[in-house]
Amino acid sequence: MPRIAYFGPQGTFTEQAAGSLAGQGDELVPVDTIASALASVRAGETDAACVPVENSVEGAVPATMDALADGEPVTAVAEAVLPVRFTVLTGQDTEQIRTVASHPHALAQVRGWLAEHLPQAQLVASTSTAAAAVGVQRGEFDAAVTAPVAVTHYPLRVLATDVADVPDAVTRFLLLRRPATPPPPTGADRTSIIAFMPDRTAALAEVLNELAVRGISLTRLDARPTKGRLGEYRFHLDMAGHIAEQRIGDALAALHRRCTNVRFLGSFPRADGVPSTVSATAGDTDFVTAADWVAAIRNGDQA
Template identity: 65%
Template sequence: MHRIAFFGPEGTFTEQAARSLSGGEAAAELVPYETIAGAMAAVRGGETSAACVPVENSVEGPVTATLDELAEDEPLVAVAEALLPIHFTVLARHDLAAADVRTVASHPHALAQVRGWLSANLPAARQVATASTAAAALAVQSGEYDAAVAAPVAAEHYDLAAIATDVADVEDARTRFLLLQRPGRLPEPTGCDRTSVVAAAANRTGALSELLTELAFRGINLTRLDARPIKGGFGEYRFFIDFEGHVAEPRIGDALAALRRRCAVRFLGSHPRADGVPASIQPAAGNEDFVNATDWVESVRRGDTA
């Protein structure tokens, strides 16, 4: 049985994602780590074969801890992803009514996603940020806080009562999670894939535009673009770029080679998209077009045709 690290403790949305990505609870041992960095370090150190971590939320945007860890230290690559709807359960001690809640704890991203609900339903409660939604539930169980905004799975792990379920200010809020492994054999292309890279572009006019133009010239559609500062280089940034397609495809390989010619690039993975959306192929930008063009150039070099 292989082991999968996840951003814990037990009872987080990341645990739910890890369950789905592991193929079921019996298929792998899920090991909680207190931080995203800790979960990823477990893979790098060989303690686990993979790590499940959040990478972006449709309301709060990128999970910067994940992005920074992907850009630094030994490389890890994403081999799968999960997309979870984010609706929360508000947990409290069994002897406490909602009207008596004076403190409510959760991860900052979670608090931001239920700000309206808290204002309407627990207006007297002081909001407290914790390291994770599960850490908040654990703190409530120990008597540190009155209530926690947590993932539904937390109710399985902690002896608390649900005072509200299916809580969300944005009904279709979702978080995307990655399954990370050390570099090795990649998943086969499916036609509904996502490739991710991080590029350290030069700090000069037009540098980012040049990178994006390489993708646009090849008809490749972006699905995400984020910038993060480079430590020790004020005003210098890394760009995290997700786009449709798989590195095994000629058009994607051609684009990656072009990006690499322009700047330092770290490959972060190619894997099937959780939403199953197929890549949009522009006219004259299909894989067969790239293969035919390369074959034509080779024939010219051989002198077979003009």
């Protein structure tokens, strides 16, 4: 039975995302941290891992970015995008609530609601939304901001549902496996990489130019420190397209020449189904025609 590790415990948005990406009969295995989820895949203990990668309100998830950059490579084969609406669980009467716990990203997305409805409560960060619910069960906190699925796992009173300061907020999740042949292109794909930049002037501009001249659209660009020297960064880039396309493969080859290291994180179908836009001179046929022209010149044929 295939096993999918996910950032747990039970009752998180990641569990919901893992369920949407799992195949029939797959076993979902909760683990304590994002790093542990990826470590289980690298060690062969599980077949895949589901982790959050970015939120439309709070941006990239640093723990995922760091875990993808460290250790042996893993690659994404699918993604899921979930609307983020929260449920507030408690074991107390409203007037007795003095502490509200949740993951920092969750607290940031309901700060306005909490200020209006529980102004007396102190906000406490927990490792996950579900861990906050566990803390309420144990008497460590008075209330927890959780994913809606948490109500099926924890026997707590529902204080409020459908809570969100930004109604259209979403979180994107990745399903990651050990490196293998990427899923075939669909025409609506995303390619993710980590580029480790050399310490020289305009290094990032050079990388972005390699994408621009090939008509490649970036869908995400984030920087994280390398944790070595102060001022050294690695860049996480998502681009529209698939490595099977000539323009994407050509761009990655160029980045491999320019960067100190490039880690391929996968080419996979986009959850939103938005097709890639290819400029009039950047299609596969254009690359083949240009390569044939150069080959002909090298062979002395300039007809």
